[in-house]
Amino acid sequence: MKTYKLGFALFLVCLIGCNGKKVNTESEGQKVMQLSRDWSKLAATDSLEKNLSYWADDAVYMFPGQPSLVGKQAIRQMVEKSMNIPGFRVSWEPISVSVSESGDMAYLLEKSQITVNDSLGKPKTEYNKAISIWKKVNGDWKNVVQMWNSNPTDK
Template sequence: MTQQNAADVIKARYKAWMEAIRNKDLDTVMDMYADDATYMPPGRKPIVGKAAVRQNWAAYLQRDSFVANYTPTIQVSQSGDMAFDIGHYEISMKKDGQPVTFVGKYVVVWRLIDGQWKAVVDIDNDNGPSA
């Protein structure tokens, strides 16, 4: 698989990931993560292991009108088995019945595991309030 083909496959995984979030499809969201994945949400300690990441995403998907949109920029390693994405996100939901939006940046490290790209490290960093 060429680096460009790998990047295209990962971008397709992102599309499925965002669709799964909109559909509140926890199993498909979790299919994106490796068993030993680490998720680092803004303002909280790292969440390690797929079971803990699943618990976190289950809570996210229970939020009213939760939608996430990520803009991936994929870089694939020369060896073709690792990739990283440095991008931007926008997350919207309702909090106390009112719409809120968070804008930030993220990094996802991907590893090719048994022929499928899986997120092994996922970190979000909110931009904070706009000036």
């Protein structure tokens, strides 16, 4: 009888403990997509601190032909240099999102474009595809991994 009571008690503890609130992954996904859109609009400005606020402190940025940038300080240096390139503009649009069942991780597939002036001062645009991974940090969504490469068919 003691075994039965103990088993029943464990069952109740599990039932109560496992009956957490279900995360609305669709709603969380829409939040992350909107954050990405807002960030893209902000990237057109020269607000370095606001741009950096979207990255987690330990974020990783990977782009073609270059070593990965690890941490917000390394990313800061890249953003500062980019802002000083003549004609530099960047924008992107999220295409799709997938959110973990726990609601604390998500990834976005995105289309982006980067424009810089060529040697004659004429704007040249590169079209790209990207993936960004987001994580909840202290309740806020932050970008933790950003990676992109060229997508010449997306002009």
